[in-house]
Amino acid sequence: MSFRTIEWRDDAVIMIDQTLLPGQEVYNTYSDFRSVAEAIQGMIIRGAPAIGVAAAMGVALGARDIIADTHESFFRQLENVCDVLARTRPTAVNLFWGIERMKRVAEANRDKKLDQIRELLKKEAIRIEEEDQTICHNIGKWGATLIPEGATVLTHCNAGGLATAGYGTALGVIRAAHEAGKNIQVFADETRPWLQGARLTAWELMREGIPTTLISDNMAGFFMSRGEITCCVVGADRIAANGDTANKIGTYSVAVLAKENNIPFYVAAPVSTLDLTLSDGGKIPIEERPASEVTHIKGIEIAPAGVRVRNPSFDVTPARYISAIITENGIVSGDYRSGLRKISC
Numbered sequence: 267m268s269f270r271t272i273e274w275r276d277d278a279v280i281m282i283d284q285t286l287l288p289g290q291e292v293y294n295t296y297s298d299f300r301s302v303a304e305a306i307q308g309m310i311i312r313g314a315p316a317i318g319v320a321a322a323m324g325v326a327l328g329a330r331d332i333i334a335d336t337h338e339s340f341f342r343q344l345e346n347v348c349d350v351l352a353r354t355r356p357t358a359v360n361l362f363w364g365i366e367r368m369k370r371v372a373e374a375n376r377d378k379k380l381d382q383i384r385e386l387l388k389k390e391a392i393r394i395e396e397e398d399q400t401i402c403h404n405i406g407k408w409g410a411t412l413i414p415e416g417a418t419v420l421t422h423c424n425a426g427g428l429a430t431a432g433y434g435t436a437l438g439v440i441r442a443a444h445e446a447g448k449n450i451q452v453f454a455d456e457t458r459p460w461l462q463g464a465r466l467t468a469w470e471l472m473r474e475g476i477p478t479t480l481i482s483d484n485m486a487g488f489f490m491s492r493g494e495i496t497c498c499v500v501g502a503d504r505i506a507a508n509g510d511t512a513n514k515i516g517t518y519s520v521a522v523l524a525k526e527n528n529i530p531f532y533v534a535a536p537v538s539t540l541d542l543t544l545s546d547g548g549k550i551p552i553e554e555r556p557a558s559e560v561t562h563i564k565g566i567e568i569a570p571a572g573v574r575v576r577n578p579s580f581d582v583t584p585a586r587y588i589s590a591i592i593t594e595n596g597i598v599s600g601d602y603r604s605g606l607r608k609i610s611c
């Protein structure tokens with residue numbers, strides 16, 4: 267990949283600015299938790315696993331800056347740091363998973379000195395980023411077994427290195443199949459309105475010489491109906507206990523079209539994206555983002571001023587449209603409720 271999505275360096279957090287891609291590869295430095303929260307909310311960094319890492323590093327930055335004479339004061343202020351980060355985006359469960367993991371480390375070491383707790387939180391945040399690399403490679407290995415030689419794989423949004431700590435989930439499957447010499451090619455949905463496919467997925471795959479064709483979202487059905495798509499692989503932001511999956515808006519449409527055309531539709535995600543507390547996808551919170559993301563592209567207005575806009579950033583694909591869910595622990599299909607519970611352990 268030769269880019270870094272996010273990195274802890276010299277007691278600061280370095281992130282590539284994804285709003286400037288593909289035109290500019292710019293790295294920003296963040297020294298406080300509030301600016302990390304703003305980066306998550308503004309999609310400087312985005313993608314479920316990536317914002318989980320960013321939130322964890324934000325907690326570590328916040329803990330470092332807390333001024334407290336007592337543990338009670340420290341932990342009360344740490345709670346506020348976590349709340350600010352938790353309020354950035356509601357759908358990707360990885361964000362809350364990362365924050366809760368950091369809270370557990372702090373709680374488990376409540377008996378230590380404050381500076382020791384701060385150091386342990388920094389190490390945990392770095393560990394989460396490092397673990398994600400391994401997790402995504404394992405997702406790739408499992409998922410590549412589902413990708414036939416010479417396949418044309420359609421993907422939606424960006425579930426790539428930019429959405430994780432570097433290797434990707436859906437793009438991890440694609441990378442692993444490519445690295446295994448399967449001569450695959452990719453059709454990438456542009457993914458309106460934020461254009462993660464056009465701006466990020468195409469950028470990632472072209473850098474690695476993976477043959478990629480960019481299409482507008484409304485073309486996916488056309489190519490499926492003409493037999494040009496072998497399978498679909500997408501990421502996820504939250505997977506309910508029954509397998510219903512929240513992912514970027516438009517994923518549901520791709521899944522229904524895939525079913526209609528008898529094309530396998532796969533979801534690739536780490537087990538940290540599972541939310542087994544939710545029985546089904548109807549309870550997954552769906553983020554609504556600013557109207558300007560729909561009415562403007564790169565600051566250029568493409569709709570009449572004042573037009574009414576809805577901008578749900580995710581939709582939920584019912585499990586019946588999902589052929590299999592690929593995780594770092596293996597592949598689940600069929601009875602998702604029991605399969606996901608087993609694979610999550």
Ligand SMILES: CSC[C@H]1O[C@H](OP(=O)(O)O)[C@H](O)[C@@H]1O
Nearest residue numbers: 312313314425429501502513514
């Ligand atoms: C492995 S990334 C999962 C998921 O996150 C993206 O959403 P966003 O770009 O708004 O953060 C997209 O839904 C990806 O599939």
